[in-house]
Amino acid sequence: MSERTHAQVELDLDDIQRGVLSPRPTPYAATYILFRIDDRDHGRELMRRVSAVVTSAADAVSPLGETWVSVALTYHGLRALGLRQEWLDTFAWEFRQGMAARAGALGDVGESSPENWESPLGTSDVHVVLVALAPDSAQLEAAVDRARTAYDALPGVTAIWRQNCHALPTETEPFGYRDGISHPAIEGSGTAGSNTLETPLKAGEFVLGHPDELGGIQTTQPEVLGRNGSYVAFRKLHQRVGAFRRYLRDNATGPEDEELLAAKIMGRWRSGAPLALSPAHDDPRLDADPYRNSFLYQQDDPAGLITPRGSHIRRGNPRDAEVAGVPRLHRMIRRGTVYGPPLPEGVLEDDGADRGLMFAFVGAHLGRQFEFVQSEWMNDGVFFGAGDAKDPVVGSADGSGDFTIPQRPVRRRLCSLPRFVVTRGGEYCFMPGLTALRWLGDLSD
Known part of the structure; x- marks a missing residue:
């Protein structure tokens, strides 16, 4: 495959969630809400409803104003929606195993081991993760109130956990360091990297369906399910x-x-x-x-x-x-939002x-990106x-x-x-x- 310049690469920005490519805004308030799906039809209806409010990478602002909304699913969540096993088997095997099962490789041992995790994190009850960011808490709560009507009317979908986050007055993370400084350059993203000396990385390092640094393309079956999607590792890290x-x-x-x-x-x-x-x-x-x-x-x-x-x-x-x-x-793309x-x-x-911090990794390769960095x-x-x-x-x-x-x-x-x-x-x-x-x-x- 021939080398392509940043200008020649085209990504379907209107089909990629903004939470994948855009750095976190400052100041911000954020929330993570976890859902369990008990009825697949209601779960599918939730997907229909959230697809109308999720912010794309092409949007200057979201349908909810300046608030960003992103939605992700666990392996158990995809199963709860009734996907065929042959489709599920085309996802990365680390994703199919789940973070709790991979704890040893991640260094989550001793007091960080899954048996000590906050319930329901790391369990098969977590199916959907909704993340919202807004310029302040008032706008965030207004957006969550509007979104609540979407899932409150679906008795087969239950909100089971929530973590609110915010920017500290010092705009630092809890240890006192300014955070969110580094962001990779990605071909076709339209967002400049933070290091002008870094050659932009192939889009397939972060988004499925596009060539990566080795020329490979991560796909799923059916292709529509994975294209323009990304793997995300969410972690609650107590400091x-x-x-x-x-x-x-x-x-x-x-x-x-x-x-x-x-x-x-x-x-x-x-x-x-x-x-x-x-x-x-x-x-x-x-x-x-x-x-x-x-x-x-x-x-x-x-x-x-x-x-x-x-x-x-x-x-x-x-x-x-x-x-x-x-x-x-x-x-990797790394994001951190402060809580507490x-x-x-x-x-x-x-x-x-x-x-x-609520930490988030974004990329197309859970194994050679997030897990490699954690373990090696x-x-x-x-x-x-x-x-x-x-x-x-x-x-x-x-x-x-x-x-x-x-x-x-x-x-x-x-x-x-x-x-x-x-x-x-x-x-x-x-x-x-x-x-x-x-x-x-x-x-x-």
């Missing part, structure tokens, strides 16, 4: 903010060193300014710089003297660094409140020569691991890393194209 702050305080020589340690662990300063562009101190001015995410690692920092090779953002996207594997084949109240500044003990890059260090060292922020730490900060003349090592993030549940889902949603709604026995 131990007090423990994170206390660890930094206990291992720093003073306030300035504490912030430097926080930056070395993340790979960015709290403002979002990358160490790669501001090695010595935080520079909030970079927040307004359109090139703030345009940097590489191999040419300027192969040893990780500026951005440690084991830091969170370098593990998640090694860019051009020399590592085991091909980073472009494991590139912020822990007051300066507090070093967690107060028992539930706070963290976040929960192992072999890919860059660091043995079994885990990600210092989200890794499945047990208190025995460490984190190395390369520096001259003597490297610095942080020891006894505790687990800062605990998985409270999650689901593998499929986010159909709008045509597929209508097709699901029109199914008949």
Whole structure:
């Protein structure tokens, strides 16, 4: 297959859900609502109704104004709609198994294991995931109230769980770092990537029915069911903010060193300014710089003297660094929406409140994208020569691991890393194209 330029690629943007390709707006309020389908006809009717309000990637605004609505289904949800088994068997096998069954590969062990998940996450009762985002809570609730009439009138469809999310006043995630900075360039998406040095990725890395980086095309049977759809991994991640702050305080020589340690662990300063562009101190001015995410690692920092090779953002996207594997084949769209109240500044003990991120991965390859990154890059260090060292922020730490900060003349090592993030549940889902949603709604026995 010949190389195609960004301008030559055409995607059916009006058939792709906007939640697949568009970065999260700021500010925002959001909600996740899970449904169980007990009557397949009512489930199909729900698909018909939501297809009329789901926002497409071509829409400047949604049918509900500035609110975005996305809908995804689990494997059990597709079964509840009455799809034939031979059709279901054409979906990715990780999706068919479900996130709970894949917990070991994801590092969801110990207190993060499925038996400790929040009910009903990880069970066969979760069939449909509806996600809505709006500029503020009032507009979000108005949209949910309008949507409620669609499913309240369907007794065979039951809302079984809801998680509200919001932007913190600081526009950061709970640990205090600015979030949502990095977004890949995707051919034909119409949305610019955040790194101008990154060659746009083939659309098939994120959307089924289109060529990917290896020239393959992910499809389903029938083809209409999968085309322009994407796999999504939703995860509720509880963050131990007090423990994170206390660890930094206990291992720093003073306030300035504490912030430097926080930056070395993340790979960015709290403002979002990358160490790669501001090695010595935080520079909030970079927040307004359109090139703030345009940097590489191999040419300027192969040893990780500026951005440690084991830091969170370098593990998640090694860019051009020399590592085991091909980073472009494991590139992902990541989204994070905050839930729970912020822990007051300066507090070093967690107060028992539930706070963290609703994390979402979007892509066409659950195995070589999300699961690979989780198992090989976040929960192992072999890919860059660091043995079994885990990600210092989200890794499945047990208190025995460490984190190395390369520096001259003597490297610095942080020891006894505790687990800062605990998985409270999650689901593998499929986010159909709008045509597929209508097709699901029109199914008949």
